[in-house]
Amino acid sequence: MRVLFVVPYPVGQAASQRYRVEQWLPLLQERGIIYKLAPFWSQSAWGILYKSGYILQKTFGLLFGLLRRLLLLARLPTYDYVFIHREATPVGPPWFEWVAAKVFRKKIIYDFDDAIWLPSTTRENSWVAKLRWPRKTAAICRWSAKVSCGNGFLQNYARRYNPAAVLLPSVLDTEKGYIEQKQQQTAEVVIGWIGSHSTLPYLQLIAPALQRLEQKYSFKLYIIADRPPQLNMQATVFKKWRRETEIPDLLQLNIGLMPLPDTEWARGKCAFKALQYMALGIPAVVSGVGANKEAVRDGATGYICNTEQEWYERLEQLILSAEARAEMGAAGKAWVQARYSLQAHRQTFLSLFS
Incomplete structure (x- = not known):
């Protein structure tokens, strides 16, 4: 063939x-x-x-x-x-x-x-x-x-x-690439996001919640992208995306973000950021839009949020509890291995050529 x-x-x-x-x-x-x-x-x-x-x-x-x-x-x-x-x-x-x-x-x-x-x-x-x-x-x-x-x-x-x-689904290789698991007992809490210039504007959807959290708690906000974000926050740390450092950079995060607007274009997104976070043992906090609602098990592997107050409260819970982050991270890693891994969908891909 x-x-x-x-x-x-x-x-x-x-x-x-x-x-x-x-x-x-x-x-x-x-x-x-x-x-x-x-x-x-x-x-x-x-x-x-x-x-x-x-x-x-x-x-x-x-x-x-x-x-x-x-x-x-x-x-x-x-x-x-x-x-x-x-x-x-x-x-x-x-x-x-x-x-x-x-x-x-x-x-x-x-x-x-x-x-x-x-x-x-x-x-x-x-x-x-x-x-x-x-x-x-x-x-x-x-x-x-x-x-x-x-x-x-x-x-x-x-x-x-x-x-x-x-x-x-867009899947991850959990046997070769995404094999490590984030250790959540860290001296500093890092909230983070990964993406490109096309989705950077979505961060503005949760900027008010993040700014409120910054006034009360100490954390870093890592943005891994091809260009810096336009966020008025002292906690922001920009990390230039590079393929060679993608996974090590993600492993700096304790909590992963995936905000989306409720639009037809956003409903076509495949929750890939959330899958990346969970595959590495990082709880995913996401908007309740499209595939996010299927990829993230609310309260088990992360949180699904629909309002600014929900974003604030869910992130606050994870900032305050390393135990909750570790429990959700482990559950998320197992979830991706079972449902969203390269190994789980081998036959689906091969069936395309028959």
Whole structure:
């Protein structure tokens, strides 16, 4: 069997691709399946994509990516499956997917972990917003042999267009990567969040609760991201995200945060931050939105909050009790191992290729 992975990003650079595609590749190797990754963005274009300016360089990067997709069509006959993560091209209609499915008659496996049928762009990439084609998601679902969905909300959407929509959560390797467990008896309490510039604004949803807590308790607020947060708090410590230090940086946390607004886009999120925290024995305190309500067992592996007062009270409880943090952390680690680990979903992933 030969599989072509049509992916957006250079290898090792983006969380969604690393966890929904790249971490599964050793399993394919074990089964003797031959595969090839074909990113859209080059390493140089990716390096500036989410920086302000660089319009000319971004445009050349986009055109070069489109050219690579056009040349890739000639290689399609040599593959049995075409696995498309999110989209083949970031702009325009789904011409590559249509040619693969309708002209070359390839079996497409379509994978997504966000509500990508909704219009969404960043301030830095407003230059390309008008060229995006979010409505193509429905068409690609129809043309696919199977659709791999990161949560139930996404699966329900995909089932409108294709009954072969499979629920495959974003999972973690709890035998090789996420093996350590946070020791909660620490001299200082660290509350933390991990994410990117696109989700940094969500921290403003709980800023009032955090600011109130800072007035009463001593703690550090670690923000692990690609850019600093805009928070008016003395407790804030910014940690530049790096793949090599991601897990050690997370292990500095005693409590993990995942606030979300109650929007359709947020309901498409796969609770991945919460899973990362719990996999390392860190209680997750999250908004009661979307997959968060399934991923976190309220009162057992963390807390689900719906109001500012709930955020304040739940965080206060965890700040004050190392025993509660340790108990929830251990329960969360066991929960992820059983329900959200690479090992628990091996057969789900392999079933996509049958």
